Each structure stands twice: as structure tokens, then as C-alpha cells.
Amino acid sequence: MTYIPTEPRTNPYSLTRSDWEEFLAPIDSRSYRSHQVMKWIYHSRVTDIHQMSNLSKVVRDKLAAITDFRVPEVISEQQSVDGTVKWVVKTISGGAVECVLIPDGSRNTLCVSSQLGCSFDCEFCATGKQGFAGNLTVEDIVGQVVVVHDWLLLQSERGKISNVVFMGMGEPLMNFDAVMSACDIFMDNLAFGISKRRVTISTVGVVPRILDMCSRTEASLAVSLHAPNDTLRNRLVPINRKYPISVLLDACRQYLNSLHDRRIVTIEYTLIQDVNDSEDCARELSLLLRDFRCKVNLIPFNPIRLGKLKRSSDDAIKNFYQILLSQGIMTTTRSTRGEDIDAACGQLMGAFNDKTQRRVRNYTPSLHVSEG
Ligand code: SAH
Numbered sequence: 001m002t003y004i005p006t007e008p009r010t011n012p013y014s015l016t017r018s019d020w021e022e023f024l025a026p027i028d029s030r031s032y033r034s035h036q037v038m039k040w041i042y043h044s045r046v047t048d049i050h051q052m053s054n055l056s057k058v059v060r061d062k063l064a065a066i067t068d069f070r071v072p073e074v075i076s077e078q079q080s081v082d083g084t085v086k087w088v089v090k091t092i093s094g095g096a097v098e099c100v101l102i103p104d105g106s107r108n109t110l111c112v113s114s115q116l117g118c119s120f121d122c123e124f125c126a127t128g129k130q131g132f133a134g135n136l137t138v139e140d141i142v143g144q145v146v147v148v149h150d151w152l153l154l155q156s157e158r159g160k161i162s163n164v165v166f167m168g169m170g171e172p173l174m175n176f177d178a179v180m181s182a183c184d185i186f187m188d189n190l191a192f193g194i195s196k197r198r199v200t201i202s203t204v205g206v207v208p209r210i211l212d213m214c215s216r217t218e219a220s221l222a223v224s225l226h227a228p229n230d231t232l233r234n235r236l237v238p239i240n241r242k243y244p245i246s247v248l249l250d251a252c253r254q255y256l257n258s259l260h261d262r263r264i265v266t267i268e269y270t271l272i273q274d275v276n277d278s279e280d281c282a283r284e285l286s287l288l289l290r291d292f293r294c295k296v297n298l299i300p301f302n303p304i305r306l307g308k309l310k311r312s313s314d315d316a317i318k319n320f321y322q323i324l325l326s327q328g329i330m331t332t333t334r335s336t337r338g339e340d341i342d343a344a345c346g347q348l349m350g351a352f353n354d355k356t357q358r359r360v361r362n363y364t365p366s367l368h369v370s371e372g
Helices: 017-024 032-043 057-066 138-153 172-187 207-213 230-236 245-259 279-288 314-326 354-362
Strands: 073-079 085-090 096-104 107-111 115-117 132-135 163-166 199-203 220-224 265-271 294-300 331-333
Touching: 017 032, 085 138, 096 138, 107 138, 115 172, 132 172, 138 172, 163 172, 172 199, 172 207, 199 207, 199 265, 207 245, 220 245, 245 265, 265 314, 279 314, 294 314, 314 331
Parallel strands: 107 163, 163 199, 199 220, 220 265, 265 294, 294 331
Antiparallel strands: 073 085, 085 096, 096 107, 115 132
């Protein structure tokens, strides 16, 4: 008898391990089935269900009838002189987003997008300037990793993706459920098996959602601070008016406590000339973070089109770094990568045209974030 699906086909890249168990239950309730299927997909990269030879023919036929493997379509691929690679992909739902591979020694860090545009209009970020046009689905997010994973497989000497960071387009915590499921899939040994320390969610500071993370994930957390006090942060990162620094750091502490390990939060601090790069700012930041389990990642500002802000001088960056270090704050300076292909932090614009931007801006939500 032919199995006729009544539901639209499911994209397997949208399913976490527990989703697979639920999904396969009506077909075959033995829990190892989901293990087998996930291993075929992620370890053997087999996406033709009929080739999953340890499943019975009946299971294969049923599964093939209700699934449809789809990944975002690559629109363009650009390689930087420094080895960074940027892809523009068309999501399954139809928008264009960017993801960036940053090779560094034995590490391959993939920076993924979580939204089409962004609703937080941080003063210095190109993505925010285009407005918000929607959330990516789980398969759109996982699909970025699948596309780059397969690209790396074809280039045997380049290794695998070792780190995933949500530092592409969008605010990951405003697409909470999809981002959490994607993290599950990145960290699951039956899928990508990336260590929880190497899957990092970077947030502008959506406090209620940081608190929600406590009971939902063990991924690492990065926070875009960019200022040592509320007056300056209110200007650079407008959500600060709703969740000021003390509230934000407190939420981060609660998240760290929920992890029960020795994890730290990464504090991102983009250095902008004569805005937040003074010695006073460095000292104030050291004081603020004195008892906070973190490392500071200094990001030299990447100028954006039509913007007036400038990158801090090399001397100012060095000075800022030295002051933090001398005050006992663990600090690194992020090397700027992929600048020649507009792949550096905050330069991801996506393939939006002006008309779309205007239309999108009309329904860009305010900074309201529901508590819950
Ligand atoms: N919404 C997330 C991810 C944003 S992108 C967040 O706010 O954390 C990742 C980092 O790049 C953030 O810290 C962001 O503030 C920073 N960034 C944005 N624009 C930048 C620019 N033009 N130059 C340098 N860093 C930038």
C-alpha cells in the first residue's frame, strides 16, 4: 500500500533529537531509529532516505514520503585575501542573509545570521540600518551550517566547522525558539557535535530572553556592551534604556550560575574613535567588570556606508587593551577579517534594495520586548 502524506513535507534540518523522536513515533517508536536517521544525515551526509540501509523498507518509504531536504540556496560566494569566505544565501522562506567562515589556525568559526535584518538600531551597525524583515526558521539557520559544512568537506585540507557564533545578521534572542533548536542541533553528538563552549549566542542585551536561556540551553553567551556606563550605552545601543547595564550584567550572572561550570561571558566592545575609546572609558569598564566572570573582546569599529563614525587608532586600541589588562581584566582584540569583502562585524547588509528597506522600516517593531 502506498503511504500518502496528509501534511506538508517536513524539512529534516528543522528537527532536534527530541523532535525526531516525536516525528518518527507514528512510523517506528524504537528510539534508536532517530539516532540512526540523524547519524545518516549528519555523520554520513546521506540525504536520500532510500539509502539509509539499516532502516526497513517500510520505514524508508514512509519517511521518504513525508520529508524534503532543503537548504538555503547560495546566491554568491566571496573569498577574502585573508581566507575569510562570505556567502549570501537565499533562505527557504525567501530572504537573503549572509554567513561568514573565519578560518584561524585549526579553528573554523562560522558566523551565522538569525534574522532578516534587525530591529535594534544600534548606532554603529549596518544590519540595523536596513530594518527588520522577519525571523529565520530552524532550517534556515541550520542550513547555513550544512551548506558551509558540505563546502568544507569538498576541500579536505580545510577541516570542519569548529565554532558557531550568532554574530551575523539579526538579534538571536528575538528569534528565541528557532535559535535554541538550532543550538541543540549544533551541539548534539548525533548531529554536528560542536562543544557547548564553541556555540556562542551574541546578544544586544535582551534580558528576559537571557533569563529564559537558563532553563533551555548550555550554549555560550556573548554580550554587546560597547560602553562602560548607561549614558553612553543608551546612545549607542538603544535597548539599554529598557534594560540598563546593571540589569543586563545581573541576567548574565544568573545565566552563568545556571551552567554549573566555569564558563565566562564574552563582553563585546567595539572601539569607535572619540566615542568610547578614551582612557577614562577603559578605567570605568575595568571597574564595572571587576567582579564579573568575563573576558572582553575589543572589536575595532568597521566603518559602515554613509556613517560618520571612525575606527579608533591603533594606538588607542593598544592603550585601551593595556589598561584593561593592567586592571586584571582578561582581554583580547579581535583581528578584523574579511574587510575587502564587507564581511567584517556589522558590515553585513544582505541583498536588500531601497524599496524593501523603506517598506520594512514601516513595520519595524519598537524596542518593546515582552517580559515572560
Ligand atoms: N545582535 C547581536 C549580533 C550582532 S553582530 C548582538 O548585538 O550581539 C556581532 C557584533 O558585532 C556585535 O557585538 C555588534 O555590536 C558588533 N558590531 C556591529 N556593527 C559593528 C561595526 N560596524 N564594527 C564593529 N563591530 C560591530
